[in-house]
Amino acid sequence: MPQLAIDKDFLSRYAKLDKRIQKAVDDALHKFAEVYYAGGHLEKVTDARDPRVRTLRITQGYRGVVIAPDAGDSFLLVTVLPHDEAYAYIRSRRFSVNHALGVLEVRDEGALESFTPALEELAAADSARLFDHISDADLIRLGVDAESLPIVRLLTSEAHLEAMAKMLPGGQYDALVALASGMTPEEAWAEVAKNLVEEVAPDRIDPDDLTAAIRRSPGRAVFVEGPEGLQAMLEAAFDLWRVFLHPQQRRIAYRPSFNGPAMVTGGAGTGKTVAAVHRVAHLASRYESGPPQILLTTFTKTLDAALRSQVELLITDPAQRERVDVRNLDRVAYEVVSNERGAGLAFPDARELEALWEEAGAERAYVDAARRGRGTRLSVDQKRAVWRAVLEATERMSAANQWTFTQVAATAAEILERTGDRRYEHVVVDEAQDLHPAKWRLIRALVGEGPDDLFIAGDPHQRIYDHRVSLASLGINVRGRSRKLTVSYRSTQEILSWAVRVLDSSPATGLDDLEDNLDTYSSPLHGRRPAVRWFADRGAELDGLVEQVREWLDDGVEAGSIGIAARTRKIAEAAGERLKDEAIGCGSLARGPGVRVGTMHAMKGLEFRCVAVVGADEETVPRQSQIAEADEDPAGHARDMQRERNLLFVSCTRARDALHVSYSGEPSPFLPVS
Numbered sequence: 001m002p003q004l005a006i007d008k009d010f011l012s013r014y015a016k017l018d019k020r021i022q023k024a025v026d027d028a029l030h031k032f033a034e035v036y037y038a039g040g041h042l043e044k045v046t047d048a049r050d051p052r053v054r055t056l057r058i059t060q061g062y063r064g065v066v067i068a069p070d071a072g073d074s075f076l077l078v079t080v081l082p083h084d085e086a087y088a089y090i091r092s093r094r095f096s097v098n099h100a101l102g103v104l105e106v107r108d109e110g111a112l113e114s115f116t117p118a119l120e121e122l123a124a125a126d127s128a129r130l131f132d133h134i135s136d137a138d139l140i141r142l143g144v145d146a147e148s149l150p151i152v153r154l155l156t157s158e159a160h161l162e163a164m165a166k167m168l169p170g171g172q173y174d175a176l177v178a179l180a181s182g183m184t185p186e187e188a189w190a191e192v193a194k195n196l197v198e199e200v201a202p203d204r205i206d207p208d209d210l211t212a213a214i215r216r217s218p219g220r221a222v223f224v225e226g227p228e229g230l231q232a233m234l235e236a237a238f239d240l241w242r243v244f245l246h247p248q249q250r251r252i253a254y255r256p257s258f259n260g261p262a263m264v265t266g267g268a269g270t271g272k273t274v275a276a277v278h279r280v281a282h283l284a285s286r287y288e289s290g291p292p293q294i295l296l297t298t299f300t301k302t303l304d305a306a307l308r309s310q311v312e313l314l315i316t317d318p319a320q321r322e323r324v325d326v327r328n329l330d331r332v333a334y335e336v337v338s339n340e341r342g343a344g345l346a347f348p349d350a351r352e353l354e355a356l357w358e359e360a361g362a363e364r365a366y367v368d369a370a371r372r373g374r375g376t377r378l379s380v381d382q383k384r385a386v387w388r389a390v391l392e393a394t395e396r397m398s399a400a401n402q403w404t405f406t407q408v409a410a411t412a413a414e415i416l417e418r419t420g421d422r423r424y425e426h427v428v429v430d431e432a433q434d435l436h437p438a439k440w441r442l443i444r445a446l447v448g449e450g451p452d453d454l455f456i457a458g459d460p461h462q463r464i465y466d467h468r469v470s471l472a473s474l475g476i477n478v479r480g481r482s483r484k485l486t487v488s489y490r491s492t493q494e495i496l497s498w499a500v501r502v503l504d505s506s507p508a509t510g511l512d513d514l515e516d517n518l519d520t521y522s523s524p525l526h527g528r529r530p531a532v533r534w535f536a537d538r539g540a541e542l543d544g545l546v547e548q549v550r551e552w553l554d555d556g557v558e559a560g561s562i563g564i565a566a567r568t569r570k571i572a573e574a575a576g577e578r579l580k581d582e583a584i585g586c587g588s589l590a591r592g593p594g595v596r597v598g599t600m601h602a603m604k605g606l607e608f609r610c611v612a613v614v615g616a617d618e619e620t621v622p623r624q625s626q627i628a629e630a631d632e633d634p635a636g637h638a639r640d641m642q643r644e645r646n647l648l649f650v651s652c653t654r655a656r657d658a659l660h661v662s663y664s665g666e667p668s669p670f671l672p673v674s
């Protein structure tokens with residue numbers, strides 16, 4: 001049965017075509033799909049570098065590029081280009097199967113040929129070569145093939161290797177970059193093995209079997225299932241995450257089963273949420289009917305709205321979508337508790353809570369105790385006073401049916417444990433690093449222990465609240481079932497490298513109690529380095545912000561793709577007011593309308609093309625009132641400082657293309673000094 005596969009490059013180019021050409025592509029593809037087994041609509045190109053390449057006529061001025069292998073019956077739609085570019089592409093590119101990884105690769109042979117004389121000249125002038133210390137055998141073991149080897153041997157600098165990023169076959173280039181960065185061949189192998197769709201390399205690789213190679217390359221090409229599959233794929237062109245998963249993501253999301261709780265970690269933007277949503281789709285595909293078996297949950301209402309729309313995009317079958325509940329944990333907890341009580345619950349606002357706290361005498365007891373520093377021990381008397389006051393306050397709240405969300409979560413967990421009411425077969429949790437222990441107890445109580453009970457996504461480097469949880473202490477054991485993603489799909493390497501320096505160099509402790517660092521975290525995307533700008537005072541800084549936002553808008557960036565964050569609500573509000581004064585419409589970070597403005601805390605989980613962080617000055621970042629005194633409580637101080645660093649890191653890593661960081665007066669000590 002003939003099969004049609006689509007390359008990521010094809011879909012991303014399709015998404016950028018104007019509507020008229022897109023329509024022509026749709027028609028040509030549907031026609032082709034009806035008859036492609038006969039190869040009828042494909043045209044052979046006489047001077048094609050790769051004899052398996054054909055063109056598909058879209059319009060007078062556009063061509064699709066297709067590989068139609070002699071053996072086998074798979075077709076791959078590689079790209080779609082204006083006529084002349086398509087022919088130039090075909091005259092220059094050759095496709096092959098990586099002999100170590102078995103993945104599909106393309107090399108720009110024409111460009112490599114033009115580049116070689118310059119490399120030869122440079123090599124002649126320099127006796128040392130970049131890979132002198134690596135044997136041919138090791139290079140070959142890492143996938144470098146006979147055609148690439150002579151060119152690789154000419155390289156004298158990393159810069160020349162980088163210049164060949166788009167010419168060399170992808171898997172081979174990754175291996176060379178790993179070696180050039182100082183890794184041993186074994187370490188480099190571990191790095192390139194991340195591109196394997198199975199945990200180990202295939203035993204037998206047939207260099208002519210493109211079908212097998214396509215199947216091993218889910219991040220770049222995917223087979224279409226039937227005419228509806230083709231339609232769905234074209235519709236997904238604006239959300240490539242629906243179709244092309246990095247092999248690391250696919251391995252985690254579509255592993256048939258985990259024998260217990262599993263976890264996915266990874267730096268900001270590495271696609272943890274995407275992996276979690278695909279895991280939900282995989283789990284949903286197991287059920288045909290019945291009440292929802294899967295809960296996809298997270299931290300806040302705004303984030304769960306984003307998750308819901310991702311689930312709607314990914315799971316197109318309504319029956320399967322019904323197997324999934326997307327709700328934040330506060331809502332789940334509220335339903336459990338209010339159901340049992342047969343009545344709604346009241347949540348006092350901050351002012352009411354403060355009054356209650358004061359009436360209970362807790363204020364006094366807490367202030368007395370707090371003077372001693374948060375990490376030092378309380379005297380027995382102080383402990384008693386605090387305890388009495390807390391009891392008093394909670395009793396008053398309970399008498400008035402008043403709750404905090406943490407109390408609701410704890411009570412919901414108790415109810416579910418008592419009644420043995422396991423509501424779901426599977427719970428998938430996103431942004432897990434910041435959940436309070438009471439919420440973890442609730443999660444554990446929502447689902448019985450067993451295979452695929454929990455799937456947890458989180459990044460300890462993005463912990464911005466004080467809830468440091470050890471999953472093992474809550475009876476959730478992810479040992480041996482934790483996987484890490486390392487490739488950023490969001491930010492450019494320039495933004496990542498800068499943002500990682502905001503973090504302390506010491507590793508973070510993961511939910512699995514193991515140390516986590518960002519050593520192998522990188523991005524294939526490139527762009528401008530972040531701009532860090534000084535201003536004499538806040539007024540001038542906000543003028544600078546207006547100028548920057550105007551520049552982005554003038555460059556065609558949509559207002560809703562610009563996010564502005566500040567450490568305090570006051571500075572965020574001042575920024576919003578200033579923009580409004582200049583007739584630049586703005587609204588909240590999560591909902592808009594217009595340019596999105598808010599606090600760093602509200603940036604969690606969001607994403608923007610351009611981000612401006614304002615008020616990154618010594619007085620504000622870290623926020624002094626949130627930091628324990630170093631001499632009174634050194635451990636608390638270090639923890640608070642780390643949390644504040646994480647907060648700045650989270651804000652900066654929301655940016656896809658551009659990052660602008662500004663301060664007035666003295667800079668925040670967290671800003672990297674370049």
Ligand SMILES: Nc1ncnc2c1ncn2[C@@H]1O[C@H](COP(=O)(O)OP(=O)(O)OP(=O)(O)O)[C@@H](O)[C@H]1O
Binds near residue numbers: 268271275462
């Ligand atoms: N396989 C993929 N193909 C294309 N885009 C992807 C892929 N995986 C993730 N992305 C995109 O990368 C961005 C970041 O993904 P995602 O939100 O899943 O990352 P994350 O690890 O959860 O990030 P954070 O921890 O910062 O919240 C999103 O725009 C997402 O659509």
